[in-house]
Amino acid sequence: MNLRKYLIFQEVAKTENFTKAAGNLFITQSAVSHAVKELEEQAGTQLFERLHKSVRLTSAGELLLSEVLPVLEEYKKLERRVQTIEKEAPIQIASCITIAQIWLPAIIQDFQRKYPKTPVKVMVNSAEKSLALLKQGKADIAFLEGDVLEPNILTKKFASYDIWAVRAPDGQKVRSMTIKQLLEEKLLLRERGSAVREILESTVTLAGYQVIPQWTSVDSQTLIEAAKAGLGISILPKVLVESELAAGRLEQIKLSDVHLTNDLTVALNKNKYRNQALQYLWTIASQSEKHKSLL
Secondary structure: OHHHHHHHHHHHHHHOOHHHHHHHHOOOHHHHHHHHHHHHHHHOOOOEEEOOOOEEEOHHHHHHHHHHHHHHHHHHHHHHHHOOHHHHOOEEEEEEHHHHHHOHHHHHHHHHHHOOOOOEEEEEEOHHHHHHHHHOOOOOEEEEEOOOOOOOEEEEEEEEEEEEEEEOOOOOOOOEEOHHHHHOOOEEEEOEOEHHHHHHHHHHHHOOOOOOOOEEEOOHHHHHHHHHOOOOEEEEEHHHHHHHHHOOOOEEEEEOOOOOEEEEEEEEEOOOOOOHHHHHHHHHHOOHHHHHHHO
């Protein structure tokens, strides 16, 4: 209310007329008179000389106007900024490593063509950690591997990938194994909690076996290099090893009795406010056709 009085005061000073100020501000003349009177009472002095058909600032009024103009200008800037503040609010993304490597850059590029002023902050973690960030409200949207069975999480599949067993070419004719035979090899695996490891372990457990890795790493590239060095067989997303296979630095070992595949999911917290930018990101991310060229 005090700020409103100063805005009225400024308009009266500019027009030198209560009636014109009231018209410009779309309020009644009595409201203008009342605001000026309150301001004069607060200042303990007269701010306007009342002339026959106009008003004019007193010396005290001129001094007050010089003090209040910078404040009112900042207020008007704030009012203009409020209209665009939603587009400038950052979006926090939690993502699994594989999605961040392969799919996420194109999705964010697509998003920023529509919302160039919206900052995008990305936190790359395991699927388990990314989901936890979403549930805690520390992420606005999450890109996860595997199924998500949480009552307050809204999900949609946007892509999937095959999981392959790969090793360094060794001249052997064996290009196929059963899951039992695979488990007898030296295995180079991602850490527990990663989507690829969880899918492998659930498949192995259902078959009645147990996974005992030779190597465990949070970094897929480390496992690729170890496999290329002939240190064992790694189980990794097809999209991460295709270039090495094409170059002949790795070869695929086909699993004859299982097919390992993983779904990619975009997720939102149902209890979190979804502004227009976040809704747009959800829409483009959940359109699998839009990014199918990356599969």
